[in-house]
Every structure is written in structure tokens, then in C-alpha cells.
Amino acid sequence: MSGHVSPKSLYYSIFGALMVLTAITVFAAFLNLGAMNAPLALAIATFKATLVVLFFMHVKYSSRLTKLVVTTSLFFLAILLGEMMMDYATRGLGVIPPPLQ
Amino acid sequence: MLDTLKLPERHYLNNGHGLKSWLLTKDHKRIAIMYLISISVMFLIGGLFAAAVRVELMTPEGDLFLADTYNKMFTMHGVVMVFFFLIPSTPAVLGNFLIPPMIGAKDLAFPRINLLSLYLLWVGAAFFFYALFAGGVDTGWTFYTPFSSSASNSNVVPTALGAFISGFSSILTGLNFIVTIHRMRAPGLTWFRLPLFVWAHYATSLIQVLGTPVVAITIVMVAVERMFGFAIFDPVRGGDPVLFQHLFWFYSHPAVYIMILPAMGVISEVVSTFSRKTIFGYSFVAFSSLAIAVFGFLVWAHHLFVAGISTYSAMVFSFLSFAVAIPSAVKTFNWAATLYKGAISFETPMLYAYGFFGLFLIGGLTGLFLATLGVDIHVHDTYFVVAHFHYIMVGGAIMGYLGGLHFWWPKLTGRMYSEFFSRISAILVFVGFNLTFFPQFMLGYMGMPRRYHAYPDEFQVLNIMSSAGAAVLGVGYLLPVLYFLWSLKRGEVAGPNPWGASGLEWQMPSPPPTENFKEQPVVHGEPYEYTPHVAREANLV
Numbered sequence: 152m153s154g155h156v157s158p159k160s161l162y163y164s165i166f167g168a169l170m171v172l173t174a175i176t177v178f179a180a181f182l183n184l185g186a187m188n189a190p191l192a193l194a195i196a197t198f199k200a201t202l203v204v205l206f207f208m209h210v211k212y213s214s215r216l217t218k219l220v221v222t223t224s225l226f227f228l229a230i231l232l233g234e235m236m237m238d239y240a241t242r243g244l245g246v247i248p249p250p251l252q
Numbered sequence: 253m254l255d256t257l258k259l260p261e262r263h264y265l266n267n268g269h270g271l272k273s274w275l276l277t278k279d280h281k282r283i284a285i286m287y288l289i290s291i292s293v294m295f296l297i298g299g300l301f302a303a304a305v306r307v308e309l310m311t312p313e314g315d316l317f318l319a320d321t322y323n324k325m326f327t328m329h330g331v332v333m334v335f336f337f338l339i340p341s342t343p344a345v346l347g348n349f350l351i352p353p354m355i356g357a358k359d360l361a362f363p364r365i366n367l368l369s370l371y372l373l374w375v376g377a378a379f380f381f382y383a384l385f386a387g388g389v390d391t392g393w394t395f396y397t398p399f400s401s402s403a404s405n406s407n408v409v410p411t412a413l414g415a416f417i418s419g420f421s422s423i424l425t426g427l428n429f430i431v432t433i434h435r436m437r438a439p440g441l442t443w444f445r446l447p448l449f450v451w452a453h454y455a456t457s458l459i460q461v462l463g464t465p466v467v468a469i470t471i472v473m474v475a476v477e478r479m480f481g482f483a484i485f486d487p488v489r490g491g492d493p494v495l496f497q498h499l500f501w502f503y504s505h506p507a508v509y510i511m512i513l514p515a516m517g518v519i520s521e522v523v524s525t526f527s528r529k530t531i532f533g534y535s536f537v538a539f540s541s542l543a544i545a546v547f548g549f550l551v552w553a554h555h556l557f558v559a560g561i562s563t564y565s566a567m568v569f570s571f572l573s574f575a576v577a578i579p580s581a582v583k584t585f586n587w588a589a590t591l592y593k594g595a596i597s598f599e600t601p602m603l604y605a606y607g608f609f610g611l612f613l614i615g616g617l618t619g620l621f622l623a624t625l626g627v628d629i630h631v632h633d634t635y636f637v638v639a640h641f642h643y644i645m646v647g648g649a650i651m652g653y654l655g656g657l658h659f660w661w662p663k664l665t666g667r668m669y670s671e672f673f674s675r676i677s678a679i680l681v682f683v684g685f686n687l688t689f690f691p692q693f694m695l696g697y698m699g700m701p702r703r704y705h706a707y708p709d710e711f712q713v714l715n716i717m718s719s720a721g722a723a724v725l726g727v728g729y730l731l732p733v734l735y736f737l738w739s740l741k742r743g744e745v746a747g748p749n750p751w752g753a754s755g756l757e758w759q760m761p762s763p764p765p766t767e768n769f770k771e772q773p774v775v776h777g778e779p780y781e782y783t784p785h786v787a788r789e790a791n792l793v
């Protein structure tokens with residue numbers, strides 16, 4: 152295994168950051184931002200996941216092959232979400248309305 | 253010359269005896285044999301369900317089974333065939349056995365994980381059998397919501413868990429292959445010297461690793477909705493049933509390529525061996541496998557054209573589905589060009605390859621019919637679709653698997669089967685297959701829907717043809733069991749390279765020793781070098 156050892160303090164500060172972000176998520180849940188509610192929660196969650204992947208899972212210090220694997224997975228996740236949103240975002244678009252009875 | 257051949261004294265089959273030496277083995281070859289036995293049993297069970305369906309459909313009335321029972325029959329047929337037979341078939345049996353020797357390695361990168369993946373398949377199958385004996389399941393192999401999540405009162409959760417667990421078997425196999433192909437190639441074996449069988453399995457493994465987790469989680473969501481009443485897919489409570497179809501087909505369209513790509517790999521090996529030529533356009537065939545793996549992920553919603561997706565996205569998915577046919581066509585043209593002016597012959601594996609060409613062609617082209625928006629509205633959920641995917645999955649994937657099994661059987665066991673009976677069975681399979689499924693295209697086009705146990709009288713003739721064909725097909729599939737078993741004791745000793753083939757795996761003795769090669773092989777040349785001296789060494793000229 153790759154021998155990179157990060158200082159303990161780094162882990163503690165990442166952990167701290169995750170906790171703070173959790174608190175922000177909870178706080179944000181009480182704000183009413185209308186359509187932005189879900190995007191904001193997802194943005195915070197994505198940022199937290201990125202921290203976990205980069206530091207706790209050591210991807211930041213891993214070989215280029217490992218990074219390639221991670222990027223590839225994200226690419227396919229993007230396909231899943233992107234093409235699915237393509238459907239949901241365009242529902243009803245270009246549909247010829249039925250003739251009036 | 254052949255009668256002087258002897259089996260090697262020590263080989264993987266006699267290195268250790270007793271059940272324990274098999275169940276705790278780390279030898280990829282023994283694991284492959286256990287996979288072979290397991291999936292053959294599953295194939296038989298899946299075949300019995302198919303027989304039940306075909307018997308019911310011989311008459312227009314629903315007289316053999318109640319509608320509910322009939323639903324269970326086709327569901328369990330599909331579940332067994334897809335999750336417990338076709339997805340493991342070529343990769344887990346032939347890939348497992350052959351990838352290490354083809355790249356000059358002693359074993360896969362993670363032998364214990366390999367054994368674990370076999371166990372996971374067994375555990376998954378155990379869940380399925382539980383569901384079966386508890387009364388079966390009736391959702392169709394596609395588990396569509398909201399029927400599966402809120403309406404069906406059959407054993408959805410155990411079946412879903414069975415599929416979920418066997419999914420992990422598939423992921424682990426894929427992972428193992430990827431790492432093995434990256435890290436364990438013999439000196440000199442560059443990427444572009446790899447056999448196309450290995451390229452095909454590499455592409456397959458990518459799909460297994462990237463796609464299977466999505467369907468696994470989707471299945472869990474169905475189970476969670478059923479057990480704890482979460483409203484994920486139930487429209488009455490704000491869920492979205494189409495979301496299930498999106499997630500399910502994000503995996504399951506690529507999964508059809510998990511089934512066909514390895515078979516395509518087999519065909520590349522067989523075609524070049526029996527036309528004694530190098531594959532025409534090697535790198536195109538290799539890259540088309542990767543292209544299929546990637547583009548296969550872009551087209552899933554062609555299964556949802558009438559499910560209520562937006563018109564705009566249906567157009568995009570239709571266009572992309574046309575594009576995904578291109579790499580398959582590249583392969584087909586290249587195989588044809590390989591045959592051109594080759595010294596082609598008609599041994600059993602090659603008969604299966606010829607069968608594959610014809611059937612895969614029809615299956616692939618009718619896929620394009622279905623990808624056409626207007627046509628699909630007419631034929632969606634009819635027997636036309638059923639015929640389409642059987643032409644590819646049975647006519648393509650199983651023909652490839654059987655061709656490969658006949659091709660490498662002498663390597664697996666050290667002995668030859670009866671060429672006479674094996675040719676007969678190849679022909680029976682081809683004839684029986686067409687008789688079974690061609691009428692289904694016509695039925696579907698005329699409007700016979702799938703998944704009903706009764707139908708209008710005018711469809712009876714074609715349905716009887718289909719059922720009769722299924723009987724012929726069944727005989728074609730049972731024959732190999734007999735002559736393969738016979739060959740184990742009585743078959744002629746094959747020697748290391750009975751076909752005069754060029755791959756590294758043919759340089760091992762047959763059956764190979766546990767460590768495959770005495771010394772680390774070093775590769776100097778290109779793949780598929782069919783020069784006269786190779787043929788001479790194999791006593792073919």
C-alpha cells in the first residue's frame with residue numbers, strides 16, 4: 152500500500168470541518184429558500200463527500216491510476232444524473248396539446 | 253500421431269481430492285469448473301420454467317396455469333436466466349479459466365476474492381430458491397414499480413435480495429479481472445498483443461464494476477419501500493415509478509452487454525483459429541469493445557419510450573441507441589473480413605460461430621427497429637421485443653458461450669468430445685432456435701402482447717411452431733451434457749493444442765497443472781500468428 156502518512160492534526164481538522172458542515176446543513180434546513188432548498192443541501196453534501204474521498208480515503212495522495220478510477224466513476228455518475236435530468240427537465244416540452252373536446 | 257498423446261500425470265484436477273480441496277481452493281481453474289456446474293444447474297432450472305411457459309402457450313385459452321401462476325413462471329424464468337445463468341456464464345466460467353493463462357499468469361490477482369464471488373452467487377441463488385419454495389414471485393425479471401413495491405403479494409424481497417447478492421458476485425469478478433489484466437501480464441505482452449477475448453472481458457468488467465452497484469441500490473430501494481413503507485416509487489404518495497425504470501435500465505441496458513461482450517470475445521478467438529488468419533482490424537475490434545462499454549451507458553431510456561419520458565429526451569435516446577449499434581457492426585464486419593480468403597473449416601466451435609453471426613445480426617438489426625420511436629410505440633411490450641432480445645441473448649450470448657465451451661473443452665478436461673454428436677447438437681440448436689423465436693417476431697408485429705397466458709385464436713399456429721421449436725432447442729441443449737460427460741472418461745486425449753491455435757493458453761498441457769506454466773512465459777510476437785509452422789507443430793498439415 153502507498154505509504155503516505157498524514158499528520159493526525161489533519162484528520163482532526165477534516166473531522167471538524169465535516170461537523171461544521173453538518174451543522175450548516177441542519178441550519179439551512181430551517182431556511183426557506185424555495186427552489187434552492189435541495190440544491191443547497193446537495194451542494195454541502197457533495198463538498199463533504201469530496202473531503203472524505205480526498206483525505207479519509209487518501210485519494211489525494213494516491214497514484215494516478217487510483218485518481219483515474221475515481222474520475223471515471225464520477226464520469227459515469229454524471230451520465231446517470233445528467234441524462235435522467237434531461238428527461239425530467241423537459242417533460243411536457245414540445246408536446247402538442249390534445250384538441251379541445 | 254494423436255494416439256500417442258497422454259494426459260499429463262499431474263494437473264489441476266487431480267491435485268488434491270475430496271470436497272474440501274474444491275470448496276477451499278484458490279485455483280481459478282477449479283473455481284471455473286464449480287461455476288460451470290452451478291450455472292449449468294441454473295440453466296436447467298430456467299429451462300424448465302421456459303418449458304412451462306411454452307406448454308401453456310400452445311393453446312389460446314389459459315388452461316394449464318392460472319394467470320397468477322403463469323406470471324410466476326415467466327418471472328422465474330427471466331430471473332434465473334439473467335442473474336444466475338447469463339451474467340456469470342462466459343466470464344465466470346471461460347474468463348475465469350482462461351484469462352490468467354492467456355496473459356501468462358499463474359492465477360487471478362485475488363484468488364480468495366474469486367472464491368468469494370462464487371460463494372456469493374450461491375448465497376444469492378439460495379435466496380432465490382427460498383422465494384421459489386415460499387411460493388414464487390410474479391413481477392417479471394424487471395421488478396417494475398409500483399407493482400413490485402406496493403401491489404404484488406409474492407416473494408419480491410427475497411428474490412430481490414438474491415439478485416442483489418449475486419450482483420456483488422459479478423462486481424467482484426469484474427474487479428478481479430480488471431486488476432489481473434492491468435498488473436499480471438507476462439513480459440512482452442503489451443495491451444495490443446492481448447487476445448481479443450481478454451479485451452472483451454476487460455470491457456465487460458468495466459460495466460460490471462460501474463453499473464452493478466446502481467441496480468443493487470435500486471433493488472434495495474424497492475425492498476425498503478415494501479418492508480418499511482417509504483414512498484420512493486409509489487405515485488400515490490409522491491414517489492415516481494419512472495425513476496425506478498431509469499435506475500433499473502441504467503444498469504440493465506449495459507448488463508445486456510455484460511452478456512454479449514464476452515461471447516463476442518469467444519467469437520474472435522474461434523473465428524481466427526478456424527479460418528487460420530489473424531483478426532482483420534485487431535485494434536478496431538479491441539476498441540469497439542471499449543466503445544460498447546461506454547456508449548452502452550448512454551442509451552438506457554430506449555426501454556422507457558412509452559413510459560412517459562419527455563418527447564425531447566426520447567429523441568436523444570433514440571439517436572444514441574442508433575449510435576451504439578455501430579461498434580457491434582464494426583465487429584461483425586471485421587469477423588466477416590477475417591473469414592474472407594481464410595482457410596475456413598467447420599468444426600463444432602466454428603459452427604456455433606456461424607450461428608452467432610446470423611442470429612446476432614438479426615437481433616442487432618431488430619434492436620434498431622425498436623430504437624425507432626414510432627415503431628416502438630407499435631411493438632413495445634409485444635412478442636417482437638421478446639424475439640429481439642432472445643435473438644441476442646440466446647442466439648448471440650449462449651451460442652458464443654457454447655462455442656467457447658466446445659473450443660476450450662479439450663483444455664478444461666484434456667479430452668475431446670464426439671465431433672459427430674456435437675455437430676448435430678450445434679445444428680439442432682440453430683434450427684430449434686429459429687423455429688422458436690422467428691414466429692415471435694411475427695406474433696409481436698401482429699400485436700400479441702408479452703406476459704399473458706391467453707391469446708386470440710388466430711395466433712395459435714405461430715405459437716405452436718414456437719413451442720415445437722423450443723422442444724428441438726431443448727434436445728440441442730441436452731445433447732452436450734451427454735457427450736461432454738461421456739468424453740470425461742472415454743474421449744480421445746486431446747493434447748495441448750488440438751486446434752493448432754495460437755494463444756498462450758494452448759501452450760499449457762491439457763488439462764493444465766495448477767500453476768499453469770512451469771516457467772514464466774515471455775511474449776515476443778503479435779497475437780493470432782497463423783504461420784505454417786504453428787499448424788505443423790499441431791500436426792494439422
Ligand code: HEM
Nearest residue numbers: 508512554555573577616619620622623632633637641644
Ligand atoms: C444493437 C443495439 C441494440 C439496440 C439499438 C437495442 C434496442 C432495444 C430497444 C429499443 C428495446 C426496448 C424495446 C421495448 O421494450 O419496446 C430493447 C429491448 C431489449 N433488448 Fe435490445 N437493443 C440492442 C442490443 C441488445 C443486446 C446486445 C442485448 C442483449 C445482449 C439486448 C437485450 C435486450 C433486452 C433484454 C430487452 C428487453 C428487456 C425487457 O423489457 O424485458 N439488446 N432493445
Ligand SMILES: [Cu+2]
Nearest residue numbers: 505552554555
Ligand atoms: Cu436496452
